[in-house]
Amino acid sequence: MATLAATGIRRLVLLGAGHVHVHVLQALARSRRADVNVTLVAPQPHLLYSGMVPGYVAGHYTLDECRVDLRPLIDASGVRYVPGLCSGMNAALHSVRVALPDGEAVALPYDVLSVDTGGVADREALEAAMPGARDNAMFVRPMDGFAQLWPQLVALSQTRALSIALIGAGAAGVELAMAVRHRLPHCTVTLVTGGPAPLSGYPLKVQQRAMRALKERRVTVLSLACTGISPGQVLLEGGTSLACDAPIIATGTQAPAWLRGSGLALDAAGFISTNPFLQSTSHANVYAAGDVATRVDVQHPRSGVYAVRAGPALDYNLRAALAEAPPRAWQPPRAALSLLACGNRSAIASWGAWSAQGAWVWRWKDWIDRRFVRGLSIGQ
Ligand SMILES: Cc1cc2nc3c(=O)[nH]c(=O)nc-3n(C[C@H](O)[C@H](O)[C@H](O)COP(=O)(O)OP(=O)(O)OC[C@H]3O[C@@H](n4cnc5c(N)ncnc54)[C@H](O)[C@@H]3O)c2cc1C
The missing domain is CATH 3.50.50.60 (FAD/NAD(P)-binding domain)
Incomplete structure (x- = not known):
């Protein structure tokens, strides 16, 4: 070598x-x-900015608006790119x-x-936890794959009203459930949480805000674990099941x-x-x-x-x-700003125990997200 x-x-x-x-x-x-x-x-020589993916699903952004083409940056930095x-x-x-x-x-x-x-999204581990998931579900990760498939689901929903289920109720599952509801108002949307309340890692006040937002948008919340997925059905703990055309797996990574x-x-x-x-x-x-x-x-x-x-x-x-110089330690911040999109151009903000909600939070989030993408898009 x-x-x-x-x-x-x-x-x-x-x-x-x-x-x-x-x-x-x-x-x-x-x-x-x-x-x-x-x-x-x-x-791929691009970054799909995850913060904007729920906005893409909701129909607020095109895929190009959420993606940073990294080729100009790769060229400018003299880096060799291996796809x-x-x-x-x-x-x-x-x-x-x-x-x-x-x-x-x-x-x-x-x-x-x-x-x-x-x-x-470890397909083998998820298949073991939810037999049938590999063949019958869509996976949010890799996000590029999910973003490519999403228009096909939208097209299918134009032929008949679909029953769609988000499996996993962390930030991604909650945001996507509300985004799907906004984009496809004629379809039924269910959030399967796995047991705990949606956003269980967040302060109680934020959980309550999210629950209210989900209810207002007619997203059904099932606090049950998914135990399997078969064609047209999501199997739930306790032997019940949910009729479902499109299960979307948004559990943690x-x-x-x-x-x-x-x-x-x-x-x-x-x-x-x-x-x-x-x-x-x-x-x-x-x-x-x-x-x-x-x-x-x-x-x-x-x-x-x-x-x-x-x-x-x-x-x-x-x-x-x-x-061959000494490195520097990095101290992660104790708390970070969280901005959760609620589908219809409103959002929930939280920072530690503080939280707020409304259309102004969405405008704030939109400004931050677009500025991030713009900041990386040289020569575009
Ligand atoms: C729908 C959704 C919405 C989200 N919204 C937010 C949000 O608003 N705010 C927030 O803080 N977090 C959000 N997250 C979480 C966020 O996406 C992740 O925490 C973040 O992407 C992690 O960044 P990363 O750089 O570690 O990895 P990633 O952004 O996932 O990047 C990984 C990169 O590695 C590449 N790659 C993968 N495997 C390989 C391999 N084997 N070899 C070479 N390259 C590989 C990928 O193509 C990609 O380029 C969201 C997640 C989802 C699913």
Whole structure:
């Protein structure tokens, strides 16, 4: 393997073009060391901004408005782009395996690796929990796939009124249930929570606001676990079932399977364990941030807000690693602003125990989201 000593060139590999790496790309476009080769591996050269996906489903945005084309940023930063998916890794050998679109696989060696591939909907785990899910349900993740399928469901709903169920009542499930209701008012929409109240991780006041909003929009809330999915039916705990044309799985994210066997230290759920420097606790030349990583020293939610906030720290520490300089610790904020879209251009805001709701919150969210996307869209 070529090393710094042999060539003087160091290799930085960025896995995933998620909410953290877009910041790293932006910073690389501003300045990059000449003695560093940077490679980006991601299935598509764009970022689908998740905060706007419920607005896309509701019909407020086109897909292009929610997507940042990263090609201008990739070109400006001099990064080599490899379209593909990381399918394996050997941390001891400093190498990742990349599955290319043509079915071939290549090994990419690195001196420093940064992982921002997000969480996944683990089809095998979900199939075990809800037999039939793999064949009969739509999955919100990967979001690109879901966004491509959504217009087909809209078209189908023009032929007959559908019964649609969102499985999972975290922020994504709640927002999507209200977005679907807004876009398809002639269809029935059910939110299957798995047991707890919708938004169970949020303060009680926010849960109450969400419950009221769901009720006003005639979204039926079933506080039951989904135990299986068959054609036309969602099976529920206790032996009951729900007639359903389109079950949409929006449960929380799982760790990618390719991390198992990588040699990296993982947490109990299989996510990469990282220290305050966003560095693997087992391999000092591997960094990870966003939903794929778990900080061992401090807990914070897996969310886009935290992923975006980690961007500058990850960029700093990757540069430090390449310069063999000391890294800097990143302290995640104790609380972050949450803005939940309620379908009809209104939204619920919360920050710790504070919350508010209304059309003005939606306008605020819309302004923040559009500004984020615009800020990354150079030359477009
Ligand atoms: C409908 C919905 C709405 C949401 N709304 C919000 C919100 O309003 N606010 C908020 O804070 N959070 C929100 N979230 C959560 C948010 O989407 C995630 O927390 C956020 O995307 C995490 O960012 P990330 O950078 O870790 O990963 P991602 O944004 O998921 O990016 C991962 C990247 O890695 C690529 N990738 C994946 N696998 C591989 C692989 N094997 N090899 C190479 N590349 C790979 C992907 O294509 C993508 O480019 C929402 C989630 C959903 C589903």
